[in-house]
Amino acid sequence: MSKIRVEHLNFYYDDKQALSDVSIVIRERQITALIGPSGCGKSTFLRCLDRMNDTIPGTRIEGRVLLDGQDIYAPDTDVIDLRRRVGMVFQRPNPFPQSIFNNVAFGPRMLGMHRNASLDDIVEQSLRGAALWDEVKDDLNQDALSLSLGQQQRLCIARTIAVKPEVILMDEPCSALDPIATLEIEELMRTLKEDYSIVIVTHNMQQAARVSDWTGFFWLGELVEFGPTQQIFTSPSKKLTNDYITGRAG
Amino acid sequence: MPRETFDRELQRLQDEMLVLASMVESVITDSVEVLKQRDMEGSRRLIAHDRVINKKRYQLEADCLVAIATQQPMASDLRILAAILNITSELERIGDYAKGIARINLMIGEGPLLKPLIDVPLMAEKARDMLHQALDAFVQRDVELARRIPNQDDEVDRLYDQVYRELIDYIIADQSNTEQANYLLWVAHNLERAADRVTNICERVIFTVTGQIVELDVDNSGLISLS
Numbered sequence: 332m333s334k335i336r337v338e339h340l341n342f343y344y345d346d347k348q349a350l351s352d353v354s355i356v357i358r359e360r361q362i363t364a365l366i367g368p369s370g371c372g373k374s375t376f377l378r379c380l381d382r383m384n385d386t387i388p389g390t391r392i393e394g395r396v397l398l399d400g401q402d403i404y405a406p407d408t409d410v411i412d413l414r415r416r417v418g419m420v421f422q423r424p425n426p427f428p429q430s431i432f433n434n435v436a437f438g439p440r441m442l443g444m445h446r447n448a449s450l451d452d453i454v455e456q457s458l459r460g461a462a463l464w465d466e467v468k469d470d471l472n473q474d475a476l477s478l479s480l481g482q483q484q485r486l487c488i489a490r491t492i493a494v495k496p497e498v499i500l501m502d503e504p505c506s507a508l509d510p511i512a513t514l515e516i517e518e519l520m521r522t523l524k525e526d527y528s529i530v531i532v533t534h535n536m537q538q539a540a541r542v543s544d545w546t547g548f549f550w551l552g553e554l555v556e557f558g559p560t561q562q563i564f565t566s567p568s569k570k571l572t573n574d575y576i577t578g579r580a581g
Numbered sequence: 582m583p584r585e586t587f588d589r590e591l592q593r594l595q596d597e598m599l600v601l602a603s604m605v606e607s608v609i610t611d612s613v614e615v616l617k618q619r620d621m622e623g624s625r626r627l628i629a630h631d632r633v634i635n636k637k638r639y640q641l642e643a644d645c646l647v648a649i650a651t652q653q654p655m656a657s658d659l660r661i662l663a664a665i666l667n668i669t670s671e672l673e674r675i676g677d678y679a680k681g682i683a684r685i686n687l688m689i690g691e692g693p694l695l696k697p698l699i700d701v702p703l704m705a706e707k708a709r710d711m712l713h714q715a716l717d718a719f720v721q722r723d724v725e726l727a728r729r730i731p732n733q734d735d736e737v738d739r740l741y742d743q744v745y746r747e748l749i750d751y752i753i754a755d756q757s758n759t760e761q762a763n764y765l766l767w768v769a770h771n772l773e774r775a776a777d778r779v780t781n782i783c784e785r786v787i788f789t790v791t792g793q794i795v796e797l798d799v800d801n802s803g804l805i806s807l808s
Contacts, residue, residue, distance in 0.1 A: 537653055564655050566792025576655045578584040 334359040334498060334528040335380060340394035342375055342384070342552075349375045353394070353554045355547055357498070362520060362529045364539035364560065367549035368581035373532045376549065377500050380530065381417040382410055398498070415442070418491035422503040424483035426475035426490070431458075431467050434475045434486055438494035453493055460526075461489035462519045481512025485519065492527070499523065501531040505538065517542045536576055540564045548572045550581075587652045591661060594644055595720075598665050598672075601637050602716045605672045605679070606709050608634070609775060612682035613705040616768065617698045619691060624683040631680040638673040642666060657789075664789040668719070671778045671785075675712065678771035678778075685764045694765070695751055695758050701765070704740045704772040707733065711779040718786045727786035730779065731797045737776040744769040 335357035342350035350372045357363050357380075365373040378384045379396060382403060396403050403413050415438075426434050435454045436444075444450050454471070458464040463485040467473065475486055484504060491499060501520075505513040520529055520542050533539050539546055540560060547557040548567075556563065556572045567573045574580035608627055615623035645662050648654065654662055711733050718726040748762040780797050787795050 536655065540655070565659060567656050573656045577658045578587070 332359045333357065334399065335530075336395075336397040336400075337379075338395040338397070340376070340379060340392070340396065342372070342379060342393075343391040344387070345389040349552050350379070351552045353552075355554060355557055357528055357530055358545060359528050360524055360526070361544040362524050362531065362542055363545040363547065364543035365530065365532045365547045365549060366534075366536055366539050367575070369534075371549040372552040373547075373549045374502055377502055377530060377532050380498070380500055381414050381419055382408075383419065385410070415494045416496055417498040417500060418494065418496035420484070420487055420491055420499060420501045420504045423507045424480055424487050426478070426483050426486050428474070428476055430472045431475050431478070431486060432471040435489050435493050438490060442494060457489040457493040458486075460492050460523070461485045462515065462522070463489055479512070481508050481515060484508060484512070484516060488516075488519065488523075492523070496527065498528045498530065501529065503532055503534065506534065513538070536564075548575060550575070587648070587654075587658075590644075590648055590652075591654075591658060594641065594648065594665055595661065597637070597641055597644075598669055599716060599720070601634065601641065601669060601672050602712065604630075604634055604637070605676045606712050608676055608679035609709045609712070609772070610702075610705045612679040612686075613698070613702050613768070613772075616682060616686045616689075616694075617702060619686075619693070621687060621691060624686040627683040628680055628687075631676055634676040635673060638669045638676075641669045660789050660792060664719070664785040667785045668782050671781050675708075675775045675778050678775045681771050682768050685768055689761055689764050695761050696747065696765075700740045700744045700747075701769055701772065704737055704744070704769060704776075707737050707740070708772050708776040708779065711737075711776055712782070715779050715782040715786065718783065719789065722786075722790045724787050724790050727783040728797065730783050734776050734780060734798075737773055741769050741773045 333356045337353060337355045337357075340350055340353040341348060353372075353376060365376065367373045375384065379392065380403075384390050384392070392404060398413070398416065402408075427437065432454055435457050436450055439450055439453050444453070455464060455468075458467060463482060466482060467478070475483065478486060484507075488499075488504075505516050508516065517538065520531070523529060524544075531539070531543065543560045545557065546560045546563040548555045548563065548569075548571075550571060556567055556569045558568070562568075563572065564576060567576065571580060608630065611623070612627055614620075615627060645666050649659075649662055652658075711730055714726065714730050717723070718730065745766060748766050751758040752762050777798075784795055784797050787793065787797075
């Protein structure tokens with residue numbers, strides 16, 4: 332079942348076209364990986380899904396991005412609510428320089444929830460959901476920056492899921508992490524997909540192959556091939572995809 | 582090229598597989614020739630040579646596993662390595678059939694054969710030729726050729742049936758022929774199985790190119806896609 336449907340998306344930085352006629356369906360409660368060389372447009376595409384590019388002057392978009400059938404670029408879209416429904420986890424962990432509790436509680440508080448039993452509950456559930464609870468439960472007032480990078484990234488995921496999004500976008504979420512922390516995030520993604528639709532941009536093709544259900548390959552702003560991950564990494568239908576994932580293009 | 586070293590290794594593994602294939606091609610016909618010539622020493626030599634074939638196969642298998650573990654091949658590269666693993670295993674088994682024929686020669690002993698060997702060498706030639714074509718199809722990535730080769734197995738089966746009927750006639754005519762007729766029947770059986778293994782190799786050629794696992798001897802109804 333589709334969660335996000337992108338139709339004929341074109342995206343421009345001033346006169347430079349960064350995405351050309353991209354159409355794709357992001358399935359609900361599945362992990363979709365976007366791969367491609369640097370500058371191919373995959374991160375630009377990801378940021379189109381929660382209108383993060385809106386903040387960049389001179390950008391322009393054509394086409395439609397439908398979240399549960401509603402065009403997120405329609406004039407009456409509440410962008411704050413959109414970003415609650417579509418959360419983002421970035422390349423480098425970016426916790427606030429505050430306590431673990433405050434980091435996770437930040438979103439719910441912005442939505443008007445104040446400290447009480449249910450806020451405590453949301454923080455615990457979010458930390459559990461991010462597979463971090465057991466490691467931090469004894470001191471939630473600990474400075475978030477004292478955590479390891481892998482823990483910080485899981486904290487950022489906890490902060491994202493605390494506002495109960497429907498989609499989680501991940502832009503190279505493991506690029507700053509060591510191999511063990513990377514595998515922990517990947518394991519977490521498999522758990523998270525039971526409740527969320529996940530889109531991940533990654534340069535690590537092994538990671539895309541390990542973790543995702545669907546894979547899209549971008550090249551020079553175009554979506555060259557999109558299909559089940561198993562097929563893309565064993566028998567891609569396009570020569571360019573084969574050349575890229577075997578390391579002979581890009 | 583970003584993967585020059587790996588490309589070289591991938592090519593080397595394919596070349597080594599072809600060397601193995603050519604060793605196996607030779608032993609198919611050599612094993613029948615020593616039988617025909619009543620050459621006991623030749624049989625012993627072929628039996629010893631099988632160890633060389635086996636060793637080469639295991640070395641290739643180890644090298645493929647190292648390439649998979651260290652280079653994380655994907656897509657067409659992964660299919661080539663998977664095909665090499667499979668094809669080398671088939672080649673080794675074909676080598677075993679030839680060794681079996683050499684053993685049978687020793688078991689028959691130095692006496693004369695109860696009949697001149699005519700169809701059996703033809704079977705060996707045909708099986709060898711099919712194997713050669715299958716490896717050509719691999720090198721050329723020729724799916725159509727790979728699909729056609731198994732049809733030639735009918736000729737091998739026909740020769741087998743002919744040998745079978747003839748040997749039964751020899752047994753009926755004189756029961757003292759039973760033991761040697763039985764041995765010769767095993768020779769024909771080994772050659773028939775060798776040709777069957779070529780069909781498996783053809784399936785792997787198709788897999789290498791298309792990523793689809795096709796069972797060629799069931800009229801393509803057993804098509805299994807990787808995706």
